[in-house]
Amino acid sequence: MKSRRFANLGSYLILGVLFLVVLFPVYYGLVGSLMGERDTNSFPPALWPKNGIHPENYSKALDIIPLGNQYLTSVLQTLGITLGQMVTSALAAYAFVFLNLRWRAFWFGVFLSTMMIPFESIIIPNYLLISQWGLKDTIAGLTLPFLATGFGTFLLRQSFLSFPMELRDAARVDGAGHFRFLFSILLPLSRPSLAALGIWSALSAWNMYFWPLLATEDPKHQTIQIGISQLQSSDSDSPGMVLAGVMLALFPTLLLVIFGQRFIVRGLTAGAVK
Amino acid sequence: MSSPVASTVGAEGRRERWIAIGYLLPALIVFGLFIFWPLVKSILLSVQGTDILGNPSGFVGAVNYTRLFSDPDFLQVLWVTFAFTVLTVIPSIAIALLIALLLQGRIRGVRFFRTAFALPFAFSVATASVIFGVLFNPASGVLNGILSHLGIDKVQWLTNPDLALWSVSGATVWMQIGYNLLVLSAGLGALPEDILEAARLDGASGLRLQRSIVMPLLTPQLFFLVVVGTIHSLQSFGQIKILTVGGPEDRTTTLVYSIYEQAFANNNSNYGYASAQAMVLLVIVLIITALQFGVLERKVFYR
Numbered sequence: 001m002k003s004r005r006f007a008n009l010g011s012y013l014i015l016g017v018l019f020l021v022v023l024f025p026v027y028y029g030l031v032g033s034l035m036g037e038r039d040t041n042s043f044p045p046a047l048w049p050k051n052g053i054h055p056e057n058y059s060k061a062l063d064i065i066p067l068g069n070q071y072l073t074s075v076l077q078t079l080g081i082t083l084g085q086m087v088t089s090a091l092a093a094y095a096f097v098f099l100n101l102r103w104r105a106f107w108f109g110v111f112l113s114t115m116m117i118p119f120e121s122i123i124i125p126n127y128l129l130i131s132q133w134g135l136k137d138t139i140a141g142l143t144l145p146f147l148a149t150g151f152g153t154f155l156l157r158q159s160f161l162s163f164p165m166e167l168r169d170a171a172r173v174d175g176a177g178h179f180r181f182l183f184s185i186l187l188p189l190s191r192p193s194l195a196a197l198g199i200w201s202a203l204s205a206w207n208m209y210f211w212p213l214l215a216t217e218d219p220k221h222q223t224i225q226i227g228i229s230q231l232q233s234s235d236s237d238s239p240g241m242v243l244a245g246v247m248l249a250l251f252p253t254l255l256l257v258i259f260g261q262r263f264i265v266r267g268l269t270a271g272a273v274k
Numbered sequence: 275m276s277s278p279v280a281s282t283v284g285a286e287g288r289r290e291r292w293i294a295i296g297y298l299l300p301a302l303i304v305f306g307l308f309i310f311w312p313l314v315k316s317i318l319l320s321v322q323g324t325d326i327l328g329n330p331s332g333f334v335g336a337v338n339y340t341r342l343f344s345d346p347d348f349l350q351v352l353w354v355t356f357a358f359t360v361l362t363v364i365p366s367i368a369i370a371l372l373i374a375l376l377l378q379g380r381i382r383g384v385r386f387f388r389t390a391f392a393l394p395f396a397f398s399v400a401t402a403s404v405i406f407g408v409l410f411n412p413a414s415g416v417l418n419g420i421l422s423h424l425g426i427d428k429v430q431w432l433t434n435p436d437l438a439l440w441s442v443s444g445a446t447v448w449m450q451i452g453y454n455l456l457v458l459s460a461g462l463g464a465l466p467e468d469i470l471e472a473a474r475l476d477g478a479s480g481l482r483l484q485r486s487i488v489m490p491l492l493t494p495q496l497f498f499l500v501v502v503g504t505i506h507s508l509q510s511f512g513q514i515k516i517l518t519v520g521g522p523e524d525r526t527t528t529l530v531y532s533i534y535e536q537a538f539a540n541n542n543s544n545y546g547y548a549s550a551q552a553m554v555l556l557v558i559v560l561i562i563t564a565l566q567f568g569v570l571e572r573k574v575f576y577r
Contacts, residue, residue, distance in 0.1 A: 015376045029405045044419030088301040095297035100290040121556035125312035148304035207398030209512035225400040239408045257396035
């Protein structure tokens, strides 16, 4: 018994050290965003606000970059991609599970193959296409390439497959067409999977970096992610303000991860379709 | 497909086939325009030259490809990409595994720890990189501040050519821990309790239990993370753009960063050469995916 207690103490110790190391960047991001330059620019720098709290870092960050605009752009881009993926995935998954689809295996392969092609390898033609269509600096340019996913389709397909066939047939007998059945019966009953898809889509859309960097030029039309990365290069003398920008960009996804963890875990394995 | 509603034969059945295609269509249009057509276009661009304005200047055959593999800069890019992948995938899985195993024991406040350790998952590549940029700052960053208490001189985390890749990799490991931990915790949570109990009754405990029972049962998750992590690392871009801009001496220029540099940085518009590099990326990722589906998967322990 003694040795077990000893081992337990060791576990706590290692866990404690890991906790400090892993959570330190989170801590410093938050606390640093409230520290003044006397704390952040001295050496060695302070690890907590020794010289007062400076919430004005946030208003300064808002002033330097058009953060209001950028926030709105990020929100619209995220909503567009999330809703778009939900709709296209629901429709496609419905066809795979409930409709008399010819060449099912072929279409299945087509959807599966979209998950294997890294976007970075086809980003040049996408950039040329969006520029050619005059869609740079627009919400359309930021969202269009991502309005459908194989991942979302397979996630919803998995959930549809467990839908009781008798219920479906009953609905059909009662005269519900495909469209009405899908949107007023099937989807409401598939809420957990829809939520998982929604959270995954929203997280990846909000956090996107490479594509918005290419698809926008005008600071007013850039997303928050691009905004904060330029905040860093534009003012490296004021880490507090830079970190305040980071916290603003981080806020929505932090909430999603803390309160939506259940749904995130649900989506984890759906990416690995066999 | 036999439906009790006897209408899926004949004209009605043919109608439903078209309806089915109609339901696939929105997704297919998006895939066609923004995945499959660009894929064809990438291949076409990669066998053409590029003029100063970025327009294709005619068919050049495999010239871009032969240039790639005789270009010492590109060979370095491949090496950096490989090193970066190894330095990020293995440590991020190892650390996440350690945390997941520790959290599995009977520890107080497990829920709090689980949520706390998952927080890095909320960070985008931009938010995490900017924070690490502040921490790495040689003149006033916290890392050098901590080292100074130990009597160690200031370290040039991001501008020392021998160190920069390690620093960027370290930041990337941090970014991947949250995801890896979620996958491993889900895997541990789904372990069959009867097997664990049987092993405990047989006297296995502590490390022995972890090594002989838990680890083999976790191989599907570990294997999944190696594949997904490798592909993810190969696609990394933001942390390099934000922290080092590919330098110093191109020592952090990975494949994707090199594509960006050739095609987009400084109005280079070198689309042909960049597309050839993009095809190298595609082939590498496809090979890894094929490995996942084929050879290796059979060696993994599934119940």
